[in-house]
Amino acid sequence: MVQLHKTSNTSGKEQTACKQCGICCTKGGAALHRTDISILRKKLIPRRDLITLRKGEFAHNPVSDKVQATSTEIVKLRGTNGEWTCCYYNPSTCGCTIYAHRPLACRTLRCWDPQESLALVETDLLSRMNILDGEKVLQELVIQYEEACPLPDFNVLSLDIRRQPEKSIAALEDQINADVRFRDRAVQDSTTVAQEELFLFGRPLFQLLHPFGFTVFQSGNVLRLQWKGIKRNTS
Ligand code: SF4
Ligand code: SF4
Incomplete structure (x- = not known):
């Protein structure tokens, strides 16, 4: 899942929009939800760019903000160079190289207002068998x-x-x-x-x-x- 990350606010103003800092993409690639199946069917994201967290594997849960056993299987975008930074993140531009067809979790993420993202955690996910x-x-x-x-x-x-x-x-x-x-x-x-x-x-x-x-x-x-x-x- 893309990790929720509250960006610091140096201006004193309340954040109301994405600053496109890319920090959320460095905390882990997005988990895939059922609605993302069309992206995979069109091969816009190849399976070699996915990684599965098996049910029971320990991972950070954004709802509890704890590292704990996953309650379900999670298929997500893999990291890069041994890190969890999403393989589609371009650090030189802080941008997403698949922006037009990024998964639901990425389209939903608003780090300053995370309720919608939190509601997606470990819910309606794609499994290996679905894919x-x-x-x-x-x-x-x-x-x-x-x-x-x-x-x-x-x-x-x-x-x-x-x-x-x-x-x-x-x-x-x-x-x-x-x-x-x-x-x-x-x-x-x-x-x-x-x-x-x-x-x-x-x-x-x-x-x-x-x-x-x-x-x-x-x-x-x-x-x-x-x-x-x-x-x-x-x-
Ligand atoms: S949602 Fe936008 S502002 Fe928040 S961490 Fe991600 S890129 Fe930065
Ligand atoms: S797919 Fe794009 S928006 Fe989503 S985590 Fe990866 S780089 Fe970020």
């Missing part, structure tokens, strides 16, 4: 991925890791490596999947663990985890 309507092979692949590599409940994980750190680390290491193996196979089998991996599967699980105190490192061909100095005892 892949009629593409049975890719739909089936997403279903297989969700069955083989379900997202852990991060609230439960946070409790378990404190109670049984070694056991939890072992289970999670199995999950992150299964996740990587599934993706590697799918990407090798299909150029489309390689281009659209972040849309089809979201970010790899191992990339989601840092906020919960995990460090990821490679050991031989597998990924290993450390949690607050504790590693799995494999000896």
Whole structure:
């Protein structure tokens, strides 16, 4: 979702219009709503420019203003250069390179009067299945991925890791490596999947663990985890 961002008001006057500062576009690309499907069908925004936040992934919620588990799947415009700044944002002009067909969330955003935008949060969103309507092979692949590599409940994980750190680390290491193996196979089998991996599967699980105190490192061909100095005892 485009993040709501109140711009500072140095003139002392109440803001009543967009200053076109672009700050909201640097806080994250827009979430896509059902009404945005025509933009995708016309290929004005290609799927390689989308990223999926799977249900339960932790993200900033503008309504609560907290980082919390998403209540639903969110497909949004991806960031750029490893940052959340929308891939369609042009920093040299502070402008949008797809302005004429920008998504609903962007058209609605008024940082100085956010009620309309807040009402859209996690409401009437497009899902991967909506977007892949009629593409049975890719739909089936997403279903297989969700069955083989379900997202852990991060609230439960946070409790378990404190109670049984070694056991939890072992289970999670199995999950992150299964996740990587599934993706590697799918990407090798299909150029489309390689281009659209972040849309089809979201970010790899191992990339989601840092906020919960995990460090990821490679050991031989597998990924290993450390949690607050504790590693799995494999000896
Ligand atoms: S809505 Fe306009 S004024 Fe507000 S942050 Fe975005 S570009 Fe800047
Ligand atoms: S699509 Fe355009 S208006 Fe919307 S977040 Fe990206 S750069 Fe900003």
